[in-house]
Amino acid sequence: MITLQNIEKVYRTSTIETLALNNINLSVEKGEFLSIMGPSGCGKSTLLNVMGLLDEPSKGDVKIDGKRASGLPDKELSRFRNEKLGFVFQSYHLINDLPVLDNVELPLLYRKISGSERRKLAIEALEKVGLSNRMKHYPSQLSGGQRQRVAIARAIIGKPAIILADEPTGNLDSTMGNEIMDILMNLNKNEGTTIVMVTHDENMSKKTDRLVRLFDGSQVM
Numbered sequence: 001m002i003t004l005q006n007i008e009k010v011y012r013t014s015t016i017e018t019l020a021l022n023n024i025n026l027s028v029e030k031g032e033f034l035s036i037m038g039p040s041g042c043g044k045s046t047l048l049n050v051m052g053l054l055d056e057p058s059k060g061d062v063k064i065d066g067k068r069a070s071g072l073p074d075k076e077l078s079r080f081r082n083e084k085l086g087f088v089f090q091s092y093h094l095i096n097d098l099p100v101l102d103n104v105e106l107p108l109l110y111r112k113i114s115g116s117e118r119r120k121l122a123i124e125a126l127e128k129v130g131l132s133n134r135m136k137h138y139p140s141q142l143s144g145g146q147r148q149r150v151a152i153a154r155a156i157i158g159k160p161a162i163i164l165a166d167e168p169t170g171n172l173d174s175t176m177g178n179e180i181m182d183i184l185m186n187l188n189k190n191e192g193t194t195i196v197m198v199t200h201d202e203n204m205s206k207k208t209d210r211l212v213r214l215f216d217g218s219q220v221m
Helices: 044-051 074-084 100-110 115-128 144-156 174-191
Strands: 002-012 017-028 033-037 059-064 085-089 162-166 194-198 210-215
Touching: 002 044, 017 044, 033 044, 033 174, 044 059, 044 162, 044 194, 074 085, 074 100, 085 144, 100 115, 100 144, 115 144, 144 174, 162 174, 174 194
Parallel strands: 033 194, 033 210, 085 162, 162 194
Antiparallel strands: 002 017, 002 059
C-alpha cells in the first residue's frame, strides 16, 4: 500500500541544513499494522508526513496504492490524499467551535456528497468508536480519550485504505490508551485498514504486526 524508495528529507535555512530523513526504503503491505519508534527528533513524524503526502521528500519516490505521488499537481494530490488517507494526531486537531458531528463530517466536505449522506456517514463513524451519544457535544466537553475517538471517527468517515496515526495514545493514560489501540486494531483486523502508527510506547508497538525503528533520520531496523 505504501512504498518509499531512497527517501531523503532536508530542511534548509540561510544558515543551517538539517537532514531529517536519510535513505529510507520501506514498504507497508495492504492490511498491515506498522509501528514506528525512535527517540524524539529522529524523524518519525517527518516520515509519517511524507507517507501522508503532507510533506514532499527532497529526494526519492513515494507510491501509495501503486500510484506515484511525487510531482502530482496540488489539486490532484489533495483529492488523492482525501480519498486514500485518514489522519489521527496526538493533539486531536478538532475545531472547538463545532460540535462532534460536524467535526467528523469535515473530510466529506471536499467530496460530492449530500448533507444528509454526510450526516449518515458521520453517525456511523461515531457508532464505530462508541461515541454516538456525544455527537451534539463540543470538544471542550469531552475527555482526552473521547476527543481521540472523535478524531478516529473523522479519520475513518471517508473509508480510507490507510490510516496514519501520530502518537494517538501519547496524551492519554494507560486505560484510555488501550481503548484507542483496541479501536485501531479492530479497524485493522476486521476492516482490513492499513495502519502506520508513530509511538513512544513499547507496549503499544508490541500489539502491531511490525516495528520500524529510526535513529537520527535513518532506519536502524
